[in-house]
Amino acid sequence: MGSCIICGKSVDGRICDLHEEDVVFEFRGNQPDQLTVDRYYRGTVDGYAEFGVFVDIGDSVTGLLHRSELDQRLESLEWDSGDTVFVQVKQVRDNGNVDLGWSIRQAEEEFRGTLVDDPEQGAPYLEEDESGNEDAAADDGSAADAPDASEESDSDDSDATEAESGDSDVTTRGDESDGTGESDATDDAPTTADAAATETPATATESDAGAGSGDGGAAAASGGGAAAVAEEEPDSEPDAEPTHVAVGTLADRVGETVRLEGVVESARQTSGPTVFEVRDETDSVECAAFKEAGVRAYPEIGADDVVRLDGEVRERRGELQVETEALVKLEGDERETVEDRLADALTEQAEPDAVDPLVADxxxxxxxxxxxxxxxxxxxxxxxxxxxxxxxxxxxxxxxxxxxxxxxxxxxxxxxxxxxxxxxxxxxxxxxxxxxxxxxxxxxxxxxxxxxxxxxxxxxxxxxxxxxxxxxxxxxxxxxxxxxxxxxxxxxxxxxxxxxxxxxxxxxxxxxxxxxxxxxxxxxxxxxxxxxxxxxxxxxxxxxxxxxxxxxxxxxxxxxxxxxxxxxxxxxxxxxxxxxxxxxxxxxxxxxxxxxxxxxxxxxxxxxxxxEQFREKLDAEIETAEANLDTQTVEGTDIAVLDTDAFTHRYEFPPTALLLDELHRRHRDDVSAVIGVSDDELHIRSDRAIDVRDVADRAREWVPNAGLTATSARAGKLEYIAGERSAVLDTVIDVVADEVA
The missing domain is CATH 3.90.1640 (inorganic pyrophosphatase (n-terminal core))
Known part of the structure; x- marks a missing residue:
């Protein structure tokens, strides 16, 4: 069993079914039928044809990205032969032809991870696990637990230890919402073997209470971590709690251990540490927490949780990052206090400056x-x-x-x-x-x-x-x-x-x-x-x-x-x-x-x-409708009625609402209202303010079994059962005539 590189779920391999479409695969097979349909693959442009682009998937398989699959005209593509592209395998035909689909993500960092698809090795694996054993990165850390750090002289063991500790660059990427790679975060993960070789007993105890284990962090973040150390070493002085600082000030605190309070924007699992993005009222920062390679630290913490985090500020490749020592979810009054502080700051930032209306209105x-x-x-x-x-x-x-x-x-x-x-x-x-x-x-x-x-x-x-x-x-x-x-x-x-x-x-x-x-x-x-x-x-x-x-x-x-x-x-x-x-x-x-x-x-x-097309289509429909308007006079009030089922081209432009709007504009001087009626709905247009709910209520008294309801008060629309159409129409005409009189 391994862990999904995105969500940390236990799976047979390195990716769960839910997130398989969020990673890109590097294909190392040599037969089309070794491809997996619906997966996204990295490929290279082989050449153009009138009907699409040929893309090499790996060294021995070529597929066709048909022009109908592109999100732009084939002629506008700026791909050259040999360019790297990203495509989805849509179908592998019996004759070996491979149909490809377009990927909106055309850069590797836009995917949430990269895996090697090598049919000879079975399940996909991370590129650094060159042995092809997908369990290597999810191992229990036997190499890291070796009692003698000098045993790293064995090159294979050394490679495994580096992979597990997160010291090597990995191909797992951040999700689309933050666009950041995870290699930086992974580089910062502590190497367990190095820690075993260099830590003093006191330091090891602190690590157990903090990010090194992912357990007991709640006690540390609330001040209990120091108490736990004192319990084991009664003669030692408890560490002072870190100073609470704003994320926006971290650039001036590199090397310091600080306390942050904010909301978790995202939590993602890399092949090394778990990376939490924490935002307070000033800014956001990535915080790396390490339990063991590829294993989720603080699994109880997720997006939108309000947290208190202690950790050391570091700078990696020009980006700030906090190495998490303790992390706890805030509840009750503490959570509410942080939320109110963030909300007030965000609202103040979001409020627009005074802006004049577009015109005097x-x-x-x-x-x-x-x-x-x-x-x-x-x-x-x-x-x-x-x-x-x-x-x-x-x-x-x-x-x-x-x-x-x-x-x-x-x-x-x-x-x-x-x-x-x-x-x-x-x-x-x-x-x-x-x-x-x-x-x-x-x-x-x-x-x-x-x-x-x-x-x-x-x-x-x-x-x-x-x-x-x-x-x-x-x-x-x-x-x-x-x-x-x-x-x-x-x-x-x-x-x-x-x-x-x-x-x-x-x-x-x-x-x-x-x-x-x-x-x-x-x-x-x-x-x-x-x-x-x-x-x-x-x-x-x-x-x-x-x-x-x-x-x-x-x-x-x-x-x-x-x-x-x-x-x-x-x-x-x-x-x-x-x-x-x-x-x-x-x-x-x-x-x-x-x-x-x-x-x-x-x-x-x-x-x-x-x-021009609009006018042609509307005028043609208006001409037909006007020839079939039925004008009825009720107590001196003229109402024009159009049977929209019989005298319009249904399911063609213009729609009923627009047609009735135009009829009303053209005939408002001659009639007080225009009514469009079909099998089970009725539309009312008038210069007078007509409350169709009131019309429905009044008409319902006369046709109680018609299921008459006002389905859109803003659009003047009523609905009813088709069998009562005639009775509903007669009643609504009487009610509307009374309303506009």
């Missing part, structure tokens, strides 16, 4: 404190290296609102992390089909965040909901996130229901009288300016893009100053609305960025080309 100015609170939450999540997930409606307003936050946050993520792909790990934008965050959406998000925590030690994310989530229909989804402690913030252009306001940590939304006089993108762009004022110029035109009509003059002027006249703003809005419909569950980050910020988007540009 009374609605935004009235919400200035809320805007700062949500911006602080986003900035703090970045500083905590916590992923930010933006959930927005799959509409033009939703996409623009989400991209405003994306534009502001990505530069901060790049500054915070060294990995080139950090912007994909620490920021995600996920559209919602409708403006409701239901249990289906919440379950998907919970599954993804828990998997990321389990596999990559990622922290639970901050979810920011824009143009979605303000109404009580989203409450169940928010409560699921709350059960796991994931952060929740909200930016919307409708009034927040009281129960939702209590379910989120921060919210920016107008009250009932101001709702619909602004857009979610307008509010989100102002939040984004507070998140990162450096991108203010990029945000100026976004509010204007989100208004389908009656754009406030100040925002129209701001867009014009940014180079977007009225025609350009319309083209961008229509182009985003069209692309929002296709693959509506995908963020389409690069495409939407090109539409909203691309250069040369005048006539014939990308936005102009896509908006």
């Amino acid at each position: 009374e609605t935004v100015e009235a919400l200035s404190e809320d805007v700062r609170e949500v911006a602080t939450a986003v900035r703090r999540a970045v500083l905590e290296e916590r992923p930010v997930v933006v959930r927005h409606a799959a509409t033009a307003d939703g996409y623009v609102a989400g991209v405003a936050l994306e534009r502001a946050t990505l530069p901060l993520v790049r500054d915070q992390h060294d990995q080139h792909d950090a912007v994909y790990h620490y920021f995600d934008r996920r559209p919602l089909e409708e403006g409701v965050y239901d249990m289906d959406d919440a379950t998907k998000d919970a599954t993804r965040m828990l998997e990321a925590r389990e596999r990559h030690d990622e922290k639970l994310p901050l979810f920011v909901f824009v143009a979605a989530g303000a109404t009580s229909e989203s409450l169940d989804g928010f409560e699921l996130l709350d059960l796991y402690g994931a952060g929740r913030a909200l930016v919307d252009d409708v009034a927040v229901d009281p129960e939702v306001d209590e379910a989120v940590d921060a919210a920016v939304a107008p009250d009932g009288t101001e709702a619909r006089e602004t857009t979610a993108a307008t509010l989100s762009a102002n939040v984004a300016a507070h998140v990162n004022d450096d991108v203010r110029a990029d945000l100026q035109h976004l509010p204007a893009v989100s208004y389908w009509e009656d754009t406030p003059e100040a925002y129209a002027e701001a867009a014009d100053e940014a180079g977007y006249d009225e025609a350009a703003v319309r083209e961008v809005r229509e182009a985003v609305a069209l692309e929002a419909y296709y693959q509506s569950y995908e963020d389409k980050r690069e495409l939407i960025t090109d539409l909203l910020f691309g250069e040369g988007d005048g006539p014939g540009g990308l936005a102009g080309h896509v908006s």
Whole structure:
């Protein structure tokens, strides 16, 4: 049995099934069928073909990385023959052909470890275990326990001792969240054989109480370690407790033994020591704790634990590191004190400077404190290296609102992390089909965040909901996130229901009288300016893009100053609305960025080309719909009804909501409301403020068996059972006519 090089779990070999995709393998076989499907391998470019790239895996096996597997055009690859690349084995065919897949990680340090895959040796092993015995590095340390250090003259024994003590460079890497290699930490691990040869009895006792054994550390960190020494040596004086210092001052304390208090950002097992990254209110530092080679020290300590750590400050290869002598988890009042100190410092650091709104806007100015609170939450999540997930409606307003936050946050993520792909790990934008965050959406998000925590030690994310989530229909989804402690913030252009306001940590939304006089993108762009004022110029035109009509003059002027006249703003809005419909569950980050910020988007540009398709498709559908509008008059009130099942091209652009919006804009002078009805749902559009929940309650009295519910108060949507469609429609028309009269 050995230990997983990532999590320390006992396994047959050096990697557990859960983390096998997190390491890269060096192949030393000579037959394709010796490869393991789904593993990532290091290879070299052999040559190009019209349909892909040939990659040598090892010395005797070549596979094909088909162009369809690449994340970019084949012509844009800058690989030369002989370049090192990293690929995944997707399939080994019966004829010996090997199908390869693209790896987003194209540097060895981006993997969490490297193992040798040599079929003749059985299970994969670390490169320094050149004997091929995968148990060598996980051995009980018999070489290190040799009573006479002079026996190191045997070269094989010496190599084994070095591997076990962690003195040799290892191939295990840090996880993606910190991007640091583990070779530095491993170099600093004490060699057990050297310790046995040089320690005095008193020193050995101290080692047992500290990091040397990984046991008894709690007593040492709380002051009990010195008492334990005194118990064995009654005549000795107890050691003084180390001085508590801030991580940010460690550069001036190299060689000193210090005490740190903070939270564990990550804990990873190398082939030598266990490495804890500890953060306090000033900075973070890696702390190496050694029990024995490849064996987890302080297994009770994990990510997010609040700890007190004693150790010696050292400098290795230009980086500070603390050699752990004692480590204990803090609980109760001690934990709360440290957490409060970190929270206050982090909040102070995250709070943005005073930032003016993008333009003079009374609605935004009235919400200035809320805007700062949500911006602080986003900035703090970045500083905590916590992923930010933006959930927005799959509409033009939703996409623009989400991209405003994306534009502001990505530069901060790049500054915070060294990995080139950090912007994909620490920021995600996920559209919602409708403006409701239901249990289906919440379950998907919970599954993804828990998997990321389990596999990559990622922290639970901050979810920011824009143009979605303000109404009580989203409450169940928010409560699921709350059960796991994931952060929740909200930016919307409708009034927040009281129960939702209590379910989120921060919210920016107008009250009932101001709702619909602004857009979610307008509010989100102002939040984004507070998140990162450096991108203010990029945000100026976004509010204007989100208004389908009656754009406030100040925002129209701001867009014009940014180079977007009225025609350009319309083209961008229509182009985003069209692309929002296709693959509506995908963020389409690069495409939407090109539409909203691309250069040369005048006539014939990308936005102009896509908006032309928008108008053609919408006009054709409007023409058909208008020919089939059924206008009904109820007590002097005209209501237009469209059977969306019968008189629209279902599952084609435009979606029902956008089509009804346009019909309402074109016919508002002739009718008081437009209703779209299908087999089991109904949409209401009107200039009058209509509470669809009230409509559902009133109509339910007349059709009690229809299962009538308001499924989206912000989108004016009702649902019912198909068998009661006719009765529901007649009743809703009467209720709406009464509401708008």
